[in-house]
Amino acid sequence: MNNKIRCILLILMLIFVIQHLSAQVDLHRKISINVQNLFIPQTLHVIEQDYNFFFAYNAKQIPADERVSINKRNIALKRALDEILSNRFAYTTIGNHVILRLKGINTEPEDFIILGVVRSADGFPLDSAVVYAVKENKAVITNNEGTFRLRLKEPSQYIHISCPNYKDTLLVAGTLNGEKIIGLYRKYTNTIVSPLETGDLGVLSSQTRFEKLPLVRNLVPQSALYLNRQVKTRHLIPIQVSFLPGMGSQQLTKGLNVNSFSLNVLAGYSKGVSGFEIGSLANITGGNVEGAQVAGVANIVNGQINGLQLAGVFNYTFNQVRGLQISGVGNISNNNVEGLQLAGVSNNNKGTVNGAQVSGVLNTNLRKVTGLQLAGVANIQADKISGCQLSGVYGIASDVKGVQLSGIMSHTTHDVSGVQISSILNKARKLNGLQIGIVNIADSIENGVQIGLFNIVKNGYHAFEFTKDETYYCNFMYKTGGKRFYSILDAGIRKDEVGVGYGFGYIQPIYKRLSVNMDAIYGVLLATNSSETYCGKIMNFRLGINYRILKHLTLTNGLSFNLYDPDKENERSGSAGKISFTGNSSNTISQAFKNNRKAIWPGWFFGVRF
Structure with missing residues (x-):
């Protein structure tokens, strides 16, 4: 029996490996771009936003004040870059990262340790700069004096250096074989916040709430969370085994990894999941989950769920859920749910629900529900429900279009278009349909009937x-x-x-x-x-x-x-x-x-x- 299980796991791992080994940016892929009189860095950012990959380059090598205009449809990515950058750069792809380097730079391979000091343009040391080797997925954070030391295998790879409120820069590792001083320039020179910066602030707000969760704060090293905020890249890992997020030589860069198959002996932390992840205690994901995520205690995801999320105690998702979210105690979603949200005790959702929300005790939802809302005790729906709301004791919604059935009281703060039933009390503002209960209360009835011992219509x-x-x-x-x-x-x-x-x-x-x-x-x-x-x-x-x-x-x-x-x-x-x-x-x-x-x-x- 154990041999059969091993064979099945091996086959699954091989499938994930074959599927993702070649997952990287294709320089010959077709893109469409239309910008007029835009700075080169902004033009590159437009491409990043539209096609979901990143550029890495030395900011000093690209003139920040040079503007370009280009209007092309179905043009190869390499040809578009040649036109934008005047054919002065060569391109290398690593994962979802496109490295831009000036042609003619000599990058002979040699094993060595890189050293350096990161300072501001004014000469002050920067103690929180991230030095990241893209190809080897290694990183270090500068100390109070701005210095760093990182052992690498290949000097030909590129080093990405970033710091909050400073422009990123890209250097060849071979140029850092001595203690080189690296100067970073401030990113913003005025107080006007651009639309792109506004989007970044929203992401940071979600990231901050994610990092403040007790389980995340106590299990994941703060340095790994900080690195995930600073380095905007994903490193595809076919197979990953983790004991705890704070253990191992790669603990700093675990938050940059997207795992195809992830086994967390106790708990794990990653950028995302594209396949299957299982943890005996907890799975903590800083990005999206595509596939299935199973935990004995908790799943915490700062991105979207597309597939299955199953936990013995609770699931916490900061973005949209598409599929199944199932837990023994509770589910929390800060965005929309499309599918089934099933919990032994409670479901708490801050977005819309298109599907079913089922719990043993309580369902709460802030926006519209289209489908079924079923709770053993109470449903608290702040917005409209189109479908069916079934509550063991008490159900409330702003508007009901369908059926609202409760054991004790059904309450609609605005309009009922359908049927409202309870054993004791029904209450609505405007009734278009049927109320059945001992006491039925409505402000007005447009086209409906009340069946009960006491029927009260304020304007009837x-x-x-x-x-x-x-x-x-x-x-x-x-x-x-x-x-x-x-x-x-x-x-x-x-x-x-x-x-x-x-x-x-x-x-x-x-x-x-x-x-x-x-x-x-x-x-x-x-x-x-x-x-x-x-x-x-x-x-x-x-x-x-x-x-x-x-x-x-x-x-x-x-x-x-x-x-x-x-x-x-x-x-x-x-x-x-x-x-x-x-x-x-x-x-x-x-x-x-x-x-x-x-x-x-x-x-x-x-x-x-x-």
Whole structure:
């Protein structure tokens, strides 16, 4: 069994190696560029931004004040560079890095140690400059005196030197075989922030939040985080094995590596993943993950997820998630989620969700959800949801287009277009659809229905109605709902019985002060002078004509059709015979109630409505 596992892992590793060994910038790739009267460094930066690779060069060798204009489509990268740089430079590609060097520089290979001092143009030593050997992926940070020492195998490679707020420079390693003084010039000479600089500030803000996470701060060396900020490059590694981010001879440059297959015995730190990464404790990634990332405790990613992110405790992603994000406790995403976000306890997302957000306890989301939001306890949705929100206890959203279902309370701060259901309370501002609950509250109903014991519409229909009919001495109704459709609470009083019921009604204006209404009420008859309180069911269907005398006073009268179904029939009376009335004798109706006989009769009513 162990041999089979080893064979499978070996095959996977070989696939990743074959896939990425040739992954580097192609000088013959076709590009399109259109710039007019732009400085050469800015022109090169435009190409970097459009095609996702980097240029490395000595800033002194490229005239910063020389402008170029070029408008080419589908031109080879090498030809475009020859035109921009007047055919004065040779090009070397390493990974996603294009090295620019003046033609004619002698770079004979020789093993040696490079030494130097990095200073500002004013002669002050720079104690945080990064000296990076691009080809060998080695780096060192200058000390308080600005000095550095780095052992290399090949003197022909290029050394990239950078420092915050200073222009980068590129030197050939062979020129640093003595303690050479290297001067760096300040990057910004004015206080106006360019659009490119503004983008850099946003990236730095995300990077700062990433670095302040306790797990990152305690596991990853600060020097490695600093190097990752300063050196804008990626080094492709087919296979990587790590014990801890702070251990090993390459700990400083681990944050520059994009790994195809990464095995972290405890925890690991890298620039990105393009394949598969597994760690028993934690995986910490400063860039994007393309593929699958699995950790026993936590995955922390400062870039995007395209694929699967699986953790035993939690996942924390600072950018977009496309695929599956699954954890035993919690998922945190600072950007959009396209796919499934599944957690045993909670999901916290600050972007949009297109797919499903499922948790055992709580889902929170700041922007729109399109799809399913399911939580065992509560869903807190700050924006609109188009789809279905299911909550065990409480669900809230700004707008609902679809279904909102909660065990206790469904709350929409703005509009509901669809169905809102809860066992106790539903609340919305504007209802276009259906509310079902014991208590339904809405500011207004445009085209909808409330079904519940108490239906409250702030800007809807409210009426108290007192009537007299053939069944009750006095009948009281409270009607509330939309402008046309409403619910009814009904209570009637007889000599020895009372009736209570619930129903629905519809009112339609006819002409000015005149209107008609249709009511259907289902109730029960309760005895007040007997130990057996429940007598039976009574159903009432009314057709009324209404005339409004004053703004809040209306006369109402009409006809009714009534059905009484007793709890148990009087066996001594023979069959359950129906009692039909051509008239409506109150005495005969009373006999039907008293003798527990089914009865059907037409009726009448009149009264006032407030």
